[in-house]
Amino acid sequence: MTTGKSRAQPGKARPISHSLGKLLGLFSPKDRILVTIDADPDSMASAMALKRLLWRRVHKVAIAHFNEIRRFDNRTMARLLKIPLVKLNKIDSQDFSKILLVDGQPHHDESLAKFKYDAVIDHHPIVMPVEASFVDIRPEYGATATIMTEYLRAAQIRPAKSLATALVYAIRSDTRNFEAGALEKDVNAFHFLFPYANMHLLSRIETAEMGLEELPHFQQALENRRLRKGKIFSYLGRVRSHDTLVLVADFFMKCHEVTWSVVFGIDRKNLVVVIRNDGLRKNAGALASKAFGAFGTAGGHRAMARAEIPLVNLEDHLKDFLEAGKRYFESEEGIGFRLGCSRTKGQRVRE
Ligand SMILES: [Mn+2]
Numbered sequence: 001m002t003t004g005k006s007r008a009q010p011g012k013a014r015p016i017s018h019s020l021g022k023l024l025g026l027f028s029p030k031d032r033i034l035v036t037i038d039a040d041p042d043s044m045a046s047a048m049a050l051k052r053l054l055w056r057r058v059h060k061v062a063i064a065h066f067n068e069i070r071r072f073d074n075r076t077m078a079r080l081l082k083i084p085l086v087k088l089n090k091i092d093s094q095d096f097s098k099i100l101l102v103d104g105q106p107h108h109d110e111s112l113a114k115f116k117y118d119a120v121i122d123h124h125p126i127v128m129p130v131e132a133s134f135v136d137i138r139p140e141y142g143a144t145a146t147i148m149t150e151y152l153r154a155a156q157i158r159p160a161k162s163l164a165t166a167l168v169y170a171i172r173s174d175t176r177n178f179e180a181g182a183l184e185k186d187v188n189a190f191h192f193l194f195p196y197a198n199m200h201l202l203s204r205i206e207t208a209e210m211g212l213e214e215l216p217h218f219q220q221a222l223e224n225r226r227l228r229k230g231k232i233f234s235y236l237g238r239v240r241s242h243d244t245l246v247l248v249a250d251f252f253m254k255c256h257e258v259t260w261s262v263v264f265g266i267d268r269k270n271l272v273v274v275i276r277n278d279g280l281r282k283n284a285g286a287l288a289s290k291a292f293g294a295f296g297t298a299g300g301h302r303a304m305a306r307a308e309i310p311l312v313n314l315e316d317h318l319k320d321f322l323e324a325g326k327r328y329f330e331s332e333e334g335i336g337f338r339l340g341c342s343r344t345k346g347q348r349v350r351e
Contacts, residue, residue, distance in 0.1 A: 020155055032059050048081075053152065063084060231262070235322055271309045272308050284305035288306065
């Protein structure tokens with residue numbers, strides 16, 4: 001990394017203490033800083049860490065997100081950790097002397113691309129050059145929160161409870177609880193942060209998966225459930241979003257007797273099927289393609305799959321289709337669908 005105009009250069013090990021000096025060197029006490037994010041746990045935590053790093057070094061720091069925050073865990077995180085977020089379209093960038101971006105790159109969204117950045121700190125792969133006075137992109141890190149934790153450590157800052165909790169959740173979230181792409185650096189950052197984090201806040205954020213408006217769907221899912229030989233089947237009728245079907249399908253899998261969970265529901269103009277299994281010698285993706293590929297889009301992985309069938313393809317066969325679907329999953333060999341297929345307009349598409 002060089003001073004002045006700098007471009008991201010992957011693959012070079014750069015000591016954080018060196019980068020810290022360069023980063024802090026950008027700012028003066030009169031600066032009014034805008035940090036733009038695509039709000040998710042990693043970007044929110046990274047922006048908080050950046051705000052902490054700049055504390056008493058600049059006049060003020062605002063964190064602005066352009067996206068709608070829909071996920072309940074993210075909303076709970078912002079609320080419980082009191083993350084001072086503002087909506088990007090509600091602010092005037094002219095009020096700020098420097099604009100920063102964390103956990104993303106300008107080309108990731110048009111809302112970000114319109115700014116000229118002073119600093120970009122990120123861990124996503126570099127697919128095109130990123131131009132800013134300061135660029136620190138480390139694709140070898142599982143989370144930007146890990147990079148920011150290293151900055152805090154280099155600056156000898158002990159994170160407050162809410163900041164540490166945010167960073168811990170961000171690392172867990174971006175590395176899918178260390179299942180995907182977790183590296184020694186992410187684990188090290190996690191170990192450093194853990195004693196400062198608040199476990200009650202963390203578990204509250206983690207368990208906040210839904211709102212009360214989902215409960216009637218659960219009630220219906222339980223009433224409609226059919227269980228045979230470890231396979232559970234339910235139809236929820238119309239739902240607000242297919243996320244509800246995922247919540248219900250995952251919920252059924254919590255029962256230790258259940259090996260397959262298949263949940264049907266109607267989301268806008270599609271019949272949506274969410275399939276889960278215990279992942280033991282089963283293939284949900286193959287089953288979804290086989291059962292539903294002829295009617296709409298279907299596919300997925302070994303343990304999870306989804307199919308979306310345009311209602312127009314089923315015409316007035318919805319009831320028969322659901323009945324056939326239930327029988328299909330209940331039968332041990334699989335009996336296949338017998339519907340008026342000649343009348344359907346679907347085609348086989350893999351997800
Ligand atoms: Mn990230």
